[in-house]
Amino acid sequence: xxxxxxxxxxxxxxxxxxxxxVLCDLEAALAARMFELSSGRYWVPVHERVDPxxxxx
Amino acid sequence: xxxxVMNSPGFYADLPPMPGAVEAxxxxxxxGWHVVVLTAPLSSSRTCAAEKLTWLSRVFGPDxxxxxxxxxxxxxxxxxxxxxxxxxxxxxxxxxxxxxxxSPTNRDVPISDPIVARASCWGEVLDFVGSPD
Numbered sequence: 001x002x003x004x005x006x007x008x009x010x011x012x013x014x015x016x017x018x019x020x021x022v023l024c025d026l027e028a029a030l031a032a033r034m035f036e037l038s039s040g041r042y043w044v045p046v047h048e049r050v051d052p053x054x055x056x057x
Numbered sequence: 058x059x060x061x062v063m064n065s066p067g068f069y070a071d072l073p074p075m076p077g078a079v080e081a082x083x084x085x086x087x088x089g090w091h092v093v094v095l096t097a098p099l100s101s102s103r104t105c106a107a108e109k110l111t112w113l114s115r116v117f118g119p120d121x122x123x124x125x126x127x128x129x130x131x132x133x134x135x136x137x138x139x140x141x142x143x144x145x146x147x148x149x150x151x152x153x154x155x156x157x158x159x160s161p162t163n164r165d166v167p168i169s170d171p172i173v174a175r176a177s178c179w180g181e182v183l184d185f186v187g188s189p190d
Contacts, residue, residue, distance in 0.1 A: 011152055013189040014136030015085060016095035016126075019109055021142040022158045023082075023094065024072035024116075033062045 064101050069108035074116055081179035082117065088188040094125040095134060095141075138186055144172060156182055 020026040062068060085092050094113060099105040106127050114122035126134055132147030142158040144166055145151065151171050157163060159177040168175060176182045 011135045012137050013089060013091045015090040015092050015186060016134065016136050016139040016153060017082070017092055018141035019094060019096040021160050022140055023075055023078045024112065025075050026072060029068070029072045030059060030062060034059065037062070
């Protein structure tokens with residue numbers, strides 16, 4: 001499949017946007033899921049435990 | 058435990074949008090910016106990349122998903138700005154300047170080239186980037 005752009009783009013008009021932590025709330029989802037998995041026993045802000053986007057490899 | 062959660066199928070497909078993000082992208086496009094999502098895949102997750110495209114299609118529409126760039130090295134694509142919450146390095150000196158989207162994990166990151174500004178919310182991003190030349 002070829003992506004189609006309706007009008008030609010120049011570099012100066014392109015604005016890149018990251019996803020996790022910018023367009024979507026990774027930390028909130030992670031904290032909520034961990035809270036859920038712990039059956040509500042504890043709540044620790046995710047950023048105090050681990051950087052969720054730290055390189056894994 | 059964090060990584061196990063992030064590697065679990067469905068995690069990326071169900072992420073909530075950041076407050077103001079959908080409206081901000083619409084505003085940027087209204088000003089003439091060509092908004093392209095540039096995102097790195099989580100290597101340990103077999104489903105991350107595909108789920109990110111699914112999420113983009115659902116939240117921003119299929120066109121946004123089709124033109125998204127999934128790359129570990131964000132210095133390769135050419136553009137004017139990158140809005141990202143992490144400093145980037147790679148093979149090239151980037152053509153873009155970075156707006157650092159504030160998060161609890163980047164409080165100590167200095168503002169130095171190619172990072173030109175820190176934004177604590179989407180409103181501050183809009184204020185900084187303005188309109189294309």
